[in-house]
Amino acid sequence: MNDIKKEEEKSLNFIEEIVEADLSSGKYKTILTRFPPEPNGYLHIGHAKSICLNFGLALKYGGKTNLRFDDTNPITEETEYVDSIKEDIKWLGFSWSNEFYASDYFEKLYQFAITLINKNLAYVDDSTSEEIAAQKGTPTEPGTRNKYAERTVEENLQLFADMRAGKYKDGEKVLRAKVDMASPNMQLRDPLLYRIKHAHHHRTGDTWCIYPMYDFAHGQSDSIENITHSICTLEFVMHRPLYDWFINELEIFPSKQYEFARLNLTYTVMSKRKLLQLVNEKHVTSWDDPRMPSISGLRRRGYTPESIINFTERIGVQKRDNLIDLSLLEFCIREHLNRIALRKMVVFDPLKITITNYTGDEELLMSENNPEDENGGSRQIPFSNELYIEQEDFMENPPKKFFRLAPGQKVRLKSAYIIQCDEVIKNEDGKVIELKCTYIPESKSGGDLSGMKVQGTLHWVSVKHAITAELRLYDRLFNAENPLNEDGDFKDYINPDSLKTISNAYAEPGLKNAKFDDRYQFIRKGYFCLDRESSEEKLIFNRTVTLKDAWAKEMKKG
Ligand code: ATP
Ligand code: MG
Numbered sequence: 001m002n003d004i005k006k007e008e009e010k011s012l013n014f015i016e017e018i019v020e021a022d023l024s025s026g027k028y029k030t031i032l033t034r035f036p037p038e039p040n041g042y043l044h045i046g047h048a049k050s051i052c053l054n055f056g057l058a059l060k061y062g063g064k065t066n067l068r069f070d071d072t073n074p075i076t077e078e079t080e081y082v083d084s085i086k087e088d089i090k091w092l093g094f095s096w097s098n099e100f101y102a103s104d105y106f107e108k109l110y111q112f113a114i115t116l117i118n119k120n121l122a123y124v125d126d127s128t129s130e131e132i133a134a135q136k137g138t139p140t141e142p143g144t145r146n147k148y149a150e151r152t153v154e155e156n157l158q159l160f161a162d163m164r165a166g167k168y169k170d171g172e173k174v175l176r177a178k179v180d181m182a183s184p185n186m187q188l189r190d191p192l193l194y195r196i197k198h199a200h201h202h203r204t205g206d207t208w209c210i211y212p213m214y215d216f217a218h219g220q221s222d223s224i225e226n227i228t229h230s231i232c233t234l235e236f237v238m239h240r241p242l243y244d245w246f247i248n249e250l251e252i253f254p255s256k257q258y259e260f261a262r263l264n265l266t267y268t269v270m271s272k273r274k275l276l277q278l279v280n281e282k283h284v285t286s287w288d289d290p291r292m293p294s295i296s297g298l299r300r301r302g303y304t305p306e307s308i309i310n311f312t313e314r315i316g317v318q319k320r321d322n323l324i325d326l327s328l329l330e331f332c333i334r335e336h337l338n339r340i341a342l343r344k345m346v347v348f349d350p351l352k353i354t355i356t357n358y359t360g361d362e363e364l365l366m367s368e369n370n371p372e373d374e375n376g377g378s379r380q381i382p383f384s385n386e387l388y389i390e391q392e393d394f395m396e397n398p399p400k401k402f403f404r405l406a407p408g409q410k411v412r413l414k415s416a417y418i419i420q421c422d423e424v425i426k427n428e429d430g431k432v433i434e435l436k437c438t439y440i441p442e443s444k445s446g447g448d449l450s451g452m453k454v455q456g457t458l459h460w461v462s463v464k465h466a467i468t469a470e471l472r473l474y475d476r477l478f479n480a481e482n483p484l485n486e487d488g489d490f491k492d493y494i495n496p497d498s499l500k501t502i503s504n505a506y507a508e509p510g511l512k513n514a515k516f517d518d519r520y521q522f523i524r525k526g527y528f529c530l531d532r533e534s535s536e537e538k539l540i541f542n543r544t545v546t547l548k549d550a551w552a553k554e555m556k557k558g
Contacts (some may be wrong), residue, residue: 066097067096067098072214075199297471307337388506416456470538
């Protein structure tokens with residue numbers, strides 16, 4: 001019993017340890033976390049990591065999670081992004097207690113700024129951004145305060161009111177905190193609190209022409225909501241003392257910030273701004289292009305919420321930045337799809353075979369729609385004397401261990417019969433266009449009386465029953481492990497072969513009833529799902545992932 005308990009304790013991540021300590025010491029009766037996206041793009045798998053962490057903590061410890069849109073920058077934010085963010089979180093399976101917007105706090109934040117001015121801890125500065133940067137010093141040299149820092153409280157109150165009233169143009173003035181120009185932490189060298197921006201905001205419209213800086217809005221928004229554990233990524237470590245300074249001086253709820261390592265994945269980029277570039281410059285078709293690491297892209301590609309949650313759990317919560325192998329994410333989806341996908345037969349690159357001794361038609365029983373699922377059921381598929389198999393499953397002059405079809409060689413057709421290749425028919429160019437075969441009537445799957453042993457089993461479809469479908473085969477979006485670390489522009493490393501389309505694959509007829517929510521394994525070929533562009537007239541399937549990790553094999557080969 002004790003051992004089991006120890007095991008459990010060991011597997012806590014460092015944030016869970018903090019939460020458990022805070023709950024057992026009575027510091028908090030219940031915890032409140034938040035997920036705070038800026039609505040300036042669609043969420044990506046890195047955000048999924050943060051969502052699972054914040055919502056997961058609340059679920060585990062009986063707390064709650066707010067969704068707060070950090071919408072302090074009117075220029076980049078849009079309602080479309082707000083909607084997509086909500087959809088993505090819901091799809092992952094989480095629900096928030098409250099939907100909040102930092103912009104709802106604009107008046108409160110304005111009053112916080114006035115409090116700081118009244119304490120002579122904030123001043124209006126007329127310097128240009130270049131001057132401010134130059135006065136800031138360097139990490140090894142202290143900065144210098146300018147004459148505007150000498151302004152009186154009354155003067156600052158008036159000027160700040162005038163800023164709000166729209167008396168000044170963009171960039172003419174800013175409000176700064178008076179902290180410490182000599183601090184080794186650059187964030188504390190009189191940071192900006194407010195800037196003038198005559199811009200329309202997606203929610204507050206034209207009410208404001210001054211907007212709080214992210215750093216002045218973020219921590220206080222946590223405070224306003226009484227967030228107990230404010231979890232963010234490592235780049236905010238140096239901002240924490242500033243947030244604590246605001247909390248202290250404003251005497252507001254002391255939310256505590258904890259930082260963890262941002263998720264980075266190989267062969268992709270993970271910043272909304274960079275992903276937006278890919279969309280705008282048409283390197284991909286949209287935010288939900290199945291090659292994108294966006295949650296909507298992964299969803300469209302066929303990833304399941306379970307696989308994404310499982311992935312974030314496997315990588316854990318780290319304190320140091322790292323780069324996670326894309327193949328781990330692929331492993332997680334493969335593992336889930338293996339359990340849930342319906343097996344279907346689809347021929348990607350057809351080679352016609354004619355079974356010369358078979359007449360008539362029959363429906364054959366595919367005894368398992370999914371061998372991993374007892375309740376997966378069975379189905380009938382039509383068989384006839386003309387079938388398609390894959391070109392790659394035939395070789396005229398095969399090497400020794402080629403267990404597929406070759407002249408004189410036998411294979412089993414999946415859930416059907418054993419056939420033998422008798423004759424190879426070629427066109428004028430010498431290309432193999434058809435095989436004449438015979439089948440062994442006693443070899444029918446499920447009641448094979450032939451006594452024959454064959455090594456290979458091939459998938460097939462009946463020519464006259466098959467339906468056609470477009471298949472979209474995706475690969476990594478970038479050729480470089482970390483495109484941001486390479487010379488030149490990250491877009492120079494886009495994989496030109498990240499999408500291959502097969503416009504006419506032949507599928508077993510049952511697939512005409514494919515459903516958007518179903519997942520399929522095209523036997524021997526990969527995992528697929530219906531694309532949202534698919535229609536009754538034209539079926540389109542996305543390859544979610546291959547059956548095996550082709551890249552791992554490549555790597556081994558060197
Ligand atoms: P981006 O550069 O992609 O826009 P961001 O950090 O600016 O990322 P936000 O919308 O501010 O995006 O992020 C919302 C929350 O998600 C934040 O708490 C942030 O720390 C977290 N987050 C963002 N990217 C990642 C990532 N790659 N891994 C883990 N958490 C992340
Ligand atoms: Mg951001």
